[in-house]
Amino acid sequence: MSMVLYELVGRDGLRYSQFSWRSRLALAHKGLDASFCPVAVSDKAALAFSGQDKVPVLVDGARVVPDSWAIATYLEEHYPDRPSLFGDATARALAAFAAQWVDRQVVPVLVPLLAIDVVACLDAADAAHLRGQFERAFGATLEELAADRERRIKSFRRTIAPARAVLRATPFLSGARPAYADYALFSIFQWARLVSPFEPLEDGDPVGVWREAMLDLFDGLARSHPSWRERAEAD
Amino acid sequence: MSMVLYELVGRDGLRYSQFSWRSRLALAHKGLDASFCPVAVSDKAALAFSGQDKVPVLVDGARVVPDSWAIATYLEEHYPDRPSLFGDATARALAAFAAQWVDRQVVPVLVPLLAIDVVACLDAADAAHLRGQFERAFGATLEELAADRERRIKSFRRTIAPARAVLRATPFLSGARPAYADYALFSIFQWARLVSPFEPLEDGDPVGVWREAMLDLFDGLARSHPSWRERAEAD
Numbered sequence: 251m252s253m254v255l256y257e258l259v260g261r262d263g264l265r266y267s268q269f270s271w272r273s274r275l276a277l278a279h280k281g282l283d284a285s286f287c288p289v290a291v292s293d294k295a296a297l298a299f300s301g302q303d304k305v306p307v308l309v310d311g312a313r314v315v316p317d318s319w320a321i322a323t324y325l326e327e328h329y330p331d332r333p334s335l336f337g338d339a340t341a342r343a344l345a346a347f348a349a350q351w352v353d354r355q356v357v358p359v360l361v362p363l364l365a366i367d368v369v370a371c372l373d374a375a376d377a378a379h380l381r382g383q384f385e386r387a388f389g390a391t392l393e394e395l396a397a398d399r400e401r402r403i404k405s406f407r408r409t410i411a412p413a414r415a416v417l418r419a420t421p422f423l424s425g426a427r428p429a430y431a432d433y434a435l436f437s438i439f440q441w442a443r444l445v446s447p448f449e450p451l452e453d454g455d456p457v458g459v460w461r462e463a464m465l466d467l468f469d470g471l472a473r474s475h476p477s478w479r480e481r482a483e484a485d
Numbered sequence: 486m487s488m489v490l491y492e493l494v495g496r497d498g499l500r501y502s503q504f505s506w507r508s509r510l511a512l513a514h515k516g517l518d519a520s521f522c523p524v525a526v527s528d529k530a531a532l533a534f535s536g537q538d539k540v541p542v543l544v545d546g547a548r549v550v551p552d553s554w555a556i557a558t559y560l561e562e563h564y565p566d567r568p569s570l571f572g573d574a575t576a577r578a579l580a581a582f583a584a585q586w587v588d589r590q591v592v593p594v595l596v597p598l599l600a601i602d603v604v605a606c607l608d609a610a611d612a613a614h615l616r617g618q619f620e621r622a623f624g625a626t627l628e629e630l631a632a633d634r635e636r637r638i639k640s641f642r643r644t645i646a647p648a649r650a651v652l653r654a655t656p657f658l659s660g661a662r663p664a665y666a667d668y669a670l671f672s673i674f675q676w677a678r679l680v681s682p683f684e685p686l687e688d689g690d691p692v693g694v695w696r697e698a699m700l701d702l703f704d705g706l707a708r709s710h711p712s713w714r715e716r717a718e719a720d
Binding site: 416 | 571572573574575576577578579580581582583585586588589590644646647648650651654655657658659660661662664666
């Protein structure tokens with residue numbers, strides 16, 4: 251039985267959930283296929299079967315696995331003959347650290363700046379629902395959160411300094427080849443490119459070189475989803 | 486020929502350099518011994534032989550290796566029969582990331598708050614020299630930097646949230662056993678405990694449980710250096 255990944259969907263099938271991108275890249279790394287079950291952000295009842303209300307949820311036969319990190323460790327343990335997502339036990343612990351760093355320090359700096367663009371990618375009911383979620387979480391309107399973002403993006407660029415320092419020396423955060431820590435950080439860039447015209451990086455940032463390499467992985471899996479700018483040009 | 490580690494020394498032989506502690510723990514992890522060559526912070530000419538002016542510097546026979554990360558990779562490559570400092574290649578890349586995170590996000594938040602206590606641990610000439618360095622680097626007097634630190638320490642506690650999240654689930658950042666990423670983060674706590682009465686952590690912080698475990702490593706190597714508070718009680 252093939253696997254199913256429950257993911258958020260926006261207008262015109264846009265797969266905009268950053269956490270789901272971690273799972274999609276983890277599946278690709280393992281050479282595993284999953285069919286896609288779209289979930290509207292205003293219809294989390296669709297996830298009630300998983301005992302919680304957040305995407306991604308992976309269903310593999312009788313197993314139901316919510317949470318991107320749990321999905322990664324599930325895939326690693328249940329498909330040990332496939333390429334390792336983590337490396338050795340130390341690398342796995344440090345990938346957990348890297349993912350926590352993305353969640354707790356990178357995401358909260360970038361998401362508020364682009365939240366206004368995300369809701370513009372959704373149908374009206376979803377947009378209203380997500381606007382409410384964001385505005386409650388950040389305690390400001392989306393318009394306030396996006397104000398002056400050309401200046402405030404500098405904080406994001408400083409926040410990713412540890413990744414930048416590593417990427418000056420090695421092609422991937424995980425060394426010569428990409429692994430889960432790369433997928434965790436890349437997911438926020440993929441999210442940004444899908445939902446917004448705003449460029450988070452400065453020209454010449456080594457993180458941008460890595461981002462291009464990440465877009466190329468798995469026959470251009472991430473790049474095959476057109477960016478906001480590409481969609482605007484096609485309109 | 487035995488190795489020599491050049492390290493900063495304060496009053497009464499205090500080994501207060503956080504970066505040197507990374508190297509001391511790396512040597513202990515490898516089961517290697519190095520004799521100690523003290524360097525005064527105002528006498529960096531003592532390091533001229535290394536072609537730069539910062540501690541630690543490891544001298545191993547004819548080899549001169551400055552920089553704590555370079556020392557760690559040197560030890561790993563030249564003593565491969567000893568326990569690995571990193572784990573596999575992915576783990577090594579992620580340890581570099583963790584060390585960069587400590588250097589670029591953790592150190593700059595804690596060091597200004599305690600800098601006033603460091604200079605109090607040095608002889609007059611060294612204290613004046615280091616005060617000048619700190620005040621130029623941070624653009625404020627040590628007294629200004631330390632003002633209101635009971636409140637400003639909260640920023641440090643938030644900064645280490647990714648480590649805290651991992652340490653709720655595993656005994657060490659590197660998983661079941663400590664490795665270089667742990668030494669990199671612990672070095673700032675060891676520095677704080679040696680130079681200052683100020684407690685950076687809240688009661689009950691899981692990071693504190695890990696810190697105790699780190700103090701116990703290698704027959705209590707780090708704990709065998711009395712803390713500021715222990716020295717004050719002994720006076």
